[in-house]
Amino acid sequence: MKYRYLLVLLSILASTAIQAQDAKPLAPGYSALPYQPATPGSYTLPVIGPAANGEVLTTANQPKRLHDLMGDKLVLLSFIYAACSDVNGCPLATQVLHKISRQLQKQPELADKLRLLTLSFNPTHDTPEMMRHYGEGFKAGEFDWQFLTTRDEAALQPILDGYQQNVQKIYDDKGQFTGTFSHLLRVYLIDKDKNIRNIYSVDFLHADTVINDVKTLIVGNAAPVADNAPPESVPYRAGDDKQNYQRADYETRSLALEQRKGSPAKLITFAQKPPLGLPKLPEPKDNPLTTAKIELGRKLFYDRRLSLNNTFSCAICHIPEQGFANNEMATAVGIEGRSVRRNAPSLYNVGYAQLLFHDGRENSLEQQAWAPLLAHNEMANPSIGYVIDKLKASPDYRGLFEKAFNKGPTMETIGQALASYQRSLNSADSPFDRWYFGKQKNALSEPAQRGFAIFTGKAACNTCHTIGEKSALFTDQKRHNTGIGYAEAMQKTPGRQKVQVAPGVFVDVDSENLKGLNSEKPNDLGYYEVSQNPADRWAYKTPTLRNVALSAPYMHNGSLATLEDVVRFYNQGGIANENLSPLIKSLALTDGEIADLVAFLQALTGSNVHTLVSDGFAAPVGDAK
CATH class of the missing domain: 1.10.760.10 (Cytochrome c-like domain)
Structure with missing residues (x-):
């Protein structure tokens, strides 16, 4: 029961500090804000850097990754240890977070969008049971406030390093650990993309300013968002946003790598019962949709082995988390970096298209599928037979074509399977x-x-x-x-051209010096070429x-x-x-x-984008071995 009086004890400590003549001044977070904060959304909170990950334990002693608790809500992350007696340290953080939780429970539209995470940096003392008792003294109602620890200091240290938390143990004259730590208080505001948007120190941690910042992120004005960004409900974006690329310790934060865990969907339902706003899906009489065909086409679509050197799949140009297009390249790049002169189009609702390719030179998905498979600058297979023989020799395809088509892989059935998967990528109900x-x-x-x-x-x-x-x-x-x-066809080559040497870094170079460095871009006359x-x-x-x-x-x-x-x-x-x-x-x-x-x-x-992307993440990508 003594843990239930922690909050009372901290209040007594604060009161005592106020009364003591020689005590240091209390942090601003204990009193009313002496000024009127700015209107939420009237200022920006730029990305400071990525939020670090690591292994943690919940109060139920369940292991989790820290990132598992981020992404669906905004997060306020604080570091404490239960035995802290510095009134402007851990007690301040928990007091301010407690005030925030109480205020936001009166504003349920905000409370549902914020999670508080309090992580101990003393795993030896602060076991999951201890953190459960500690949290009971602060949690108010059903607000999402989770108290965490780690299994040991080895698991904790990478997290502290990731958040640049310099924590040191205090020892007595005999070299014995006193149970106290020296550390600088920091609380981190983290957005749904797992980026740190603000760091609050002792002088700036206040419930009113934190709530203001939370509202700013929620209203969506905290940072300019590209108009091609996916909606908040879809936690996917281009592979690497290059934040802090200039730093020596930069490493990629690709969401495609971190979140490529999905769940298979019943795709045929999006074809048989298209979402609101789409008409009935046209199906060719010689290729009616079945679940077996869609599943086979899905496997083929993500299989890198369908390229000459086993490295390139359809999904490398038509990336699920990038609108089944490619947000990072103006024009596509095929096998071994070979240039493609046109942009990779989105495949959403492609089953309704009467014209395929940008110039509209094909009129059925069954026929269209073979062009990228055979194109020298895309998947570069030397012949139709080469692809068929490779699939016949792949044990994991054994019986799949027979199940879907009652016969093995042929030019016809390969095209029909890929077309069937693409006809399931229907997204509307926007x-x-x-x-x-x-x-x-x-x-x-x-x-x-x-x-x-x-x-x-x-x-x-x-x-x-x-x-x-x-x-x-x-x-x-x-x-x-x-x-x-x-x-594009008629423009003259300028005397000087901008060349990108690193993300966001350009230099002006004489066009004459660029000759011979790459092949001349072929002209593009559109449908005239057909x-x-x-x-x-x-x-x-x-x-x-x-x-x-x-x-x-x-x-x-x-x-x-x-x-x-x-x-x-x-x-x-x-x-x-x-x-x-x-x-x-x-x-x-x-x-x-x-x-x-x-x-x-x-x-x-469309409302089902998340489902279609998650299904793509669950697909096998082809074992080149």
Whole structure:
């Protein structure tokens, strides 16, 4: 029972410190904030660095990784030890966190989005049982406050190092450990991407300022977010954001590596019962969908062995956590770094596409599948037979084709299996769908609603990106010349070019000095290369806009980095040329209207993206051995 009086004891300690003439002044966190804090969202909290990981124990003596307790909520992480008597040390942190928990329980909309983690740096004394008793003195109600320890000091030290916590034991004159530590108090505010956004010391730790910062992160204005960033509900992004790349101790924080743990989904349901906003999925009569075909196609899609040197799969260009596209490259790169001249398009809802590839040269997924398998600069297989023989010789494919097609791997069944998996990647039921088709008045934000009015009115985007009465594919399934291809083909090489030598680091180099360093980029004439009709020069298909916020960069050559760039390109009327589509014209949108239009495009992200990405993470990638 004595542990239940810890909070009372700490209050007595604080009161005693106030009364003592020679006591050091109490930290600001014990008293009212002497100034009015800034309005939440009116300031920024830039990323300081990645939150470190490590092995911890819960009060139930269950082992966890520290990162397992992050990602779904904002986190306030503090370090304490139960026997601390420094009133401006651990007691301050627990007092402030206790005030925060009490305040936020009156604001459940915030309380549900924050987790407090208190980790002991004295595992010898602070066992899981001890931390349970310690926590009982501070926890208020059902608020998510977890008290943690580690199995021993060896498990603790990497965590302390990761958070730059310098903790030292205090010894007496006889060299005996006194049970106390010397340390600097720090509390860390960590966002859902597991990045540290603020560090509070003794002088700055106060319940009011912390709550203000939490609100700032929640309202989404704490740091500029790229308009191609996935929604908060999807904890995936491009492989490595290069934060703190300039530091000597930099190491990659790729979410693809840290979180590549998924759960298989029943994909056929997204094909048989498409999410709200999508029409019935067309299925070819000679390749009806079955679970066995989808599972086989999924295995093929992620299998690196389908390339010449067993290193390259379809999913390396069409990355699940990057919108089944590639957010990190303007144009794709194939086997052994061979350049591909066009951007990797998203595969979401590709089963509805009547034209495939950017120039629309194919009309079925079964046929399309073989082009990247055989292309020298993609997967580089020398022949169809080479792929078939490799699959026949792979023990883990034994019986799978027979189960799906009643016969072994052939050119036909390989294409049909890959097509079946791709037809299951249907994603809708977006905020727009719930508002427009589902008639939920509050499903779409006001800026996005204004953007929709612009989309269908002043900007007339829906002329090409069509919307029906009961469903919307956001494409007219046609080809158009917008001027992007024309400009790239006709532009002259500048005298000096920017060359990236490291992430975010560019140098100007004379173009003459770059000759011979790489091959000349081949020209791209769009559908003209297929039709040989001059009217088709630089004509490319209209892509769907569903999940468009996930698939930057944009256009067939990846030349536009953000959705705002795309809207501004169309606002200027594209780029004039003799074959420019008559539908492209200057829009005269204001900056506010552009922002609203972008908000609408961001509201087209489907509710099942997380499920489809998680399913992709669960897929085997192919054992090259």
